[in-house]
Amino acid sequence: MQQTIETTLLIIGGGPGGYVAAIRAGQLGIPTVLVEGQALGGTCLNVGCIPSKALIHVAEQFHQTSRYTEPSALGISVSSPRLDITRSVAWKDGIVDRLTTGVAALLKKHGVKVIHGWAKVLDGKHVDVDGQRIQCEHLLLATGSNSVELPMLPLGGPIISSTEALAPETLPQHLVVVGGGYIGLELGIAYRKLGAQVSVVEARERILPTYDSELTAPVAEALKKLGIAVHLGHSVEGYENGCLLARDGQGQQLRLEADRVLVAVGRRPRTQGFNLESLELKMNGAAIAIDERCQTSMRNVWAIGDVAGEPMLAHRAMAQGEMVAEIIAGKARRFEPNAIAAVCFTDPEIVVVGKTPEQASQQGLDCIVAQFPFAANGRAMSLESKAGFVRVVARRDNHLILGWQAVGVAVSELSTAFAQSLEMGACLEDIAGTIHAHPTLGEAVQEAALRALGHALHI
Amino acid sequence: MGTHVIKMPDIGEGIAQVELVEWFVKVGDVIAEDQVVADVMTDKATVEIPSPVSGKVLALGGQPGEVMAVGSELIRIEVEGSGNHVDAPQGKPAEAKPVEPVAAPAANTPPARAAVAAPACQAAATATAAPIVPRQAGDKPLASPAVRKRALDAGIELRYVHGSGPAGRILHEDLDAFMSKPQTATGQAPSGYAKRTDSEQVQVIGLRRKIAQRMQDAKRRVAHFSYVEEIDVTALEALRQQLNQKHCDSRGKLTLLPFLVRALVVALRDFPQINATYDDEAQVITRHGAVHVGIATQGDNGLMVPVLRHAEAGSLWGNASEIGRLATAARSNKASREELSGSTITLTSLGALGGIVSTPVVNTPEVAIVGVNRMVERPMVIDGQIVIRKMMNLSSSFDHRVVDGMDAALFIQAVRGLLEQPACLFVE
Numbered sequence A: 001m002q003q004t005i006e007t008t009l010l011i012i013g014g015g016p017g018g019y020v021a022a023i024r025a026g027q028l029g030i031p032t033v034l035v036e037g038q039a040l041g042g043t044c045l046n047v048g049c050i051p052s053k054a055l056i057h058v059a060e061q062f063h064q065t066s067r068y069t070e071p072s073a074l075g076i077s078v079s080s081p082r083l084d085i086t087r088s089v090a091w092k093d094g095i096v097d098r099l100t101t102g103v104a105a106l107l108k109k110h111g112v113k114v115i116h117g118w119a120k121v122l123d124g125k126h127v128d129v130d131g132q133r134i135q136c137e138h139l140l141l142a143t144g145s146n147s148v149e150l151p152m153l154p155l156g157g158p159i160i161s162s163t164e165a166l167a168p169e170t171l172p173q174h175l176v177v178v179g180g181g182y183i184g185l186e187l188g189i190a191y192r193k194l195g196a197q198v199s200v201v202e203a204r205e206r207i208l209p210t211y212d213s214e215l216t217a218p219v220a221e222a223l224k225k226l227g228i229a230v231h232l233g234h235s236v237e238g239y240e241n242g243c244l245l246a247r248d249g250q251g252q253q254l255r256l257e258a259d260r261v262l263v264a265v266g267r268r269p270r271t272q273g274f275n276l277e278s279l280e281l282k283m284n285g286a287a288i289a290i291d292e293r294c295q296t297s298m299r300n301v302w303a304i305g306d307v308a309g310e311p312m313l314a315h316r317a318m319a320q321g322e323m324v325a326e327i328i329a330g331k332a333r334r335f336e337p338n339a340i341a342a343v344c345f346t347d348p349e350i351v352v353v354g355k356t357p358e359q360a361s362q363q364g365l366d367c368i369v370a371q372f373p374f375a376a377n378g379r380a381m382s383l384e385s386k387a388g389f390v391r392v393v394a395r396r397d398n399h400l401i402l403g404w405q406a407v408g409v410a411v412s413e414l415s416t417a418f419a420q421s422l423e424m425g426a427c428l429e430d431i432a433g434t435i436h437a438h439p440t441l442g443e444a445v446q447e448a449a450l451r452a453l454g455h456a457l458h459i
Numbered sequence B: 001m002g003t004h005v006i007k008m009p010d011i012g013e014g015i016a017q018v019e020l021v022e023w024f025v026k027v028g029d030v031i032a033e034d035q036v037v038a039d040v041m042t043d044k045a046t047v048e049i050p051s052p053v054s055g056k057v058l059a060l061g062g063q064p065g066e067v068m069a070v071g072s073e074l075i076r077i078e079v080e081g082s083g084n085h086v087d088a089p090q091g092k093p094a095e096a097k098p099v100e101p102v103a104a105p106a107a108n109t110p111p112a113r114a115a116v117a118a119p120a121c122q123a124a125a126t127a128t129a130a131p132i133v134p135r136q137a138g139d140k141p142l143a144s145p146a147v148r149k150r151a152l153d154a155g156i157e158l159r160y161v162h163g164s165g166p167a168g169r170i171l172h173e174d175l176d177a178f179m180s181k182p183q184t185a186t187g188q189a190p191s192g193y194a195k196r197t198d199s200e201q202v203q204v205i206g207l208r209r210k211i212a213q214r215m216q217d218a219k220r221r222v223a224h225f226s227y228v229e230e231i232d233v234t235a236l237e238a239l240r241q242q243l244n245q246k247h248c249d250s251r252g253k254l255t256l257l258p259f260l261v262r263a264l265v266v267a268l269r270d271f272p273q274i275n276a277t278y279d280d281e282a283q284v285i286t287r288h289g290a291v292h293v294g295i296a297t298q299g300d301n302g303l304m305v306p307v308l309r310h311a312e313a314g315s316l317w318g319n320a321s322e323i324g325r326l327a328t329a330a331r332s333n334k335a336s337r338e339e340l341s342g343s344t345i346t347l348t349s350l351g352a353l354g355g356i357v358s359t360p361v362v363n364t365p366e367v368a369i370v371g372v373n374r375m376v377e378r379p380m381v382i383d384g385q386i387v388i389r390k391m392m393n394l395s396s397s398f399d400h401r402v403v404d405g406m407d408a409a410l411f412i413q414a415v416r417g418l419l420e421q422p423a424c425l426f427v428e
Helices: A016-027 A042-047 A049-067 A085-109 A182-194 A213-226 A314-328 A357-362 A378-382 A411-423 A428-432 A443-452 B145-154 B172-180 B206-221 B234-251 B257-268 B316-331 B405-420
Strands: A005-012 A032-036 A113-116 A119-123 A126-129 A132-141 A145-147 A174-178 A197-201 A229-231 A234-240 A243-248 A253-257 A260-263 A267-269 A301-303 A342-344 A349-354 A367-373 A389-395 A401-408 B002-007 B017-023 B036-041 B046-050 B055-060 B067-069 B073-079 B224-232 B276-279 B284-287 B293-298 B345-349 B368-382 B385-399
Touching: A005 A016, A005 A113, A005 A314, A016 A032, A016 A042, A016 A085, A016 A314, A032 A132, A042 A049, A042 A085, A049 A085, A049 A182, A085 A113, A132 A314, A174 A182, A174 A253, A182 A197, A182 A213, A182 A260, A182 A342, A197 A253, A213 A349, A213 A401, A301 A314, A349 A411, A357 A367, A357 A389, A357 A401, A367 A443, A378 A443, A389 A428, A389 A443, A401 A411, A401 A428, A401 A443, A411 A443, A428 A443, B036 B073, B145 B172, B224 B405, B234 B316, B234 B385, B234 B405, B257 B293, B257 B316, B257 B345, B257 B368, B257 B405, B293 B316, B368 B405, B385 B405
Parallel strands: A005 A032, A005 A132, A032 A113, A132 A301, A174 A197, A174 A260, A197 A229, B293 B345, B345 B368
Antiparallel strands: A119 A126, A126 A132, A145 A267, A234 A243, A243 A253, A342 A349, A349 A401, A367 A389, A389 A401, B002 B073, B017 B036, B017 B067, B036 B046, B055 B073, B224 B385, B276 B284, B368 B385
């Protein structure tokens, strides 16, 4: 047994929640140890947000280029492009490497001791990592989440999770995506654009069931245009003889030939495998229950990010991590954002920040809802993407903006403006009175606010 | 949340009274600044009264047609911000300026506080352009992240801070203003509760006056001596519950009172000086053979003492039902004069509200009153063991002029013995 390491803050998990907490703690002079079993950066940097966006970019570039093999209104023509998926993946891995190396450098710069290995919780103050005992005053759980597996589709061989889908050695002929949520659709669209046949099987009656149908309609249309077959209301039964079997509500069986099946049916907080049970923390469903300061039911044991439940978003985890470090440094902090943006990198993209019209009316709020279509936006036309719109939800009585939603090409970048307007407590008049640069997609934001006030200019 | 009161303005011409013509708002309405709340009328003209603040209507000060004194409360509005400050009206039309009460007539009782249903003719008044809506209870205070962080660092709860920005947004300036305000004595943020300055006068008449006189008389004449003893009523309670289980349907339910009455009856045989009345003017003590037990009862209008006559001759259930009947009669003011007088000793019990100790006032001309305190389960030491027993105190008062302390103590100990060994209550 090695000598016990003593520290003030011990963080389990080096994902976006854990490493940000560690950096902030380092800045605040808190002695910090971070334990990571796989790779710094967690799901987000290694097998999530970043690699998926890299792959989506490759797919988009290839798809656009392929389009020009046919006569194009833009006047571009190319001979048939070819894709070397091995190099694509290597390029993606390069980005991931650069970012994870960057995280390691940042941690080092801020004096954080990183221990590689799997942590085993002994009690609220002690953790073992491969026989190394670490004693801490504060324990921060940032263990993230796992992909949910389906019992009738055990992973292995042609059955893959998003992790394998982000590092393909070859492209499948026909990929079946199980799950019509954002992960399944983002990857499904990317694979389709890379040249594979893609089908999506979803148990519920809609794609992207967490968004309203107005928002998802342009995505559904794009799927059709791309030639992605969507089978809604189908429950998966298994995979045999190169076919995925599913059944609809009427008992009708569906057989889809597939040489690869991507299971993307959601994520579950990672609470198993490191003896968390011994702390007997209060749970909130499958997640660790936390209060507004991210404190668990045990004093000085904190939990952030996916392991602490929905919304499972990297930026939420980062904000929580930063906050917990400040609380440990003795500052008064509470996690009380007005809104956390959720972005879906499908084609077109979807952004949702704050309350949707449905949520607002469920809460009994009398609201103005207005939307401005990109079809009336010059920049959108110049990007060949007139689909989609920006929608604003505001209180009728004082015009306080409660939420923004948008669907369209590149609208993910509008999330910044949306979140900022909500955090600043902006009213419709504030946005309507801000000059938005022309020609940009952001003009649709201003026009949506103007329209809510009854005097949109360009519609 | 604070309270803003609009007083009946001085409309000029030296008039002291104004007639309230019509309300345009009702209690609970959210009103905007400058919204007209009421029409009032002098001999010469009808004048609109606008609200200088935005907020929620808490109370209306009168009904249409009522003639109100200048300076009396017209309307009470809940406004955003500190409850201890009534915001000065800003930039109001001169005629709406609240003025000091002009010689409010002394006999003028405060206007009824009850919610007066106003005619629902708000018409165009609500359709104002300026969207200023006060923060409702439970609304999250609106502030930028920088303001929120500053407030957290300073230990300020933003829900107590007035927001002057659009949609009630709390600005850095609002926080500055809040922080520069003198803090309350404890250094805490203001409570958020309004100070109350209202009071109500209630005439002491009828039964209340009678009670007051009797109590004062008793306290002036009687040299009170109180004695408290605790009683282990575990066995008594067991007996009572068993009897109730067995005979409740056929004979009625037994409370503790008939047992206490029985205990008094039996104990008083040995203490005739306690079942007595003392006429201190004639200097005569009358010792009574009959035990007429006064049962102190809370009626709608105050304390009444109906009398259980000849308790010594009543059975357990007979006394129980008679006590029940008397209590009902007294509560509904139907007890006859006969039923309310002639007691020789009084029993007072507040049941679960009995507390641990009370100091009952002797019901003159009697010389003793026995008070029953709350029954609770408590750990007691019996034979060196801690056991849970049902315990109850008796707080009794005696007229020390004619009852010696020793006698009083012996009497209560006798009662205790009877209650703790309930069989003795019935063994002759």
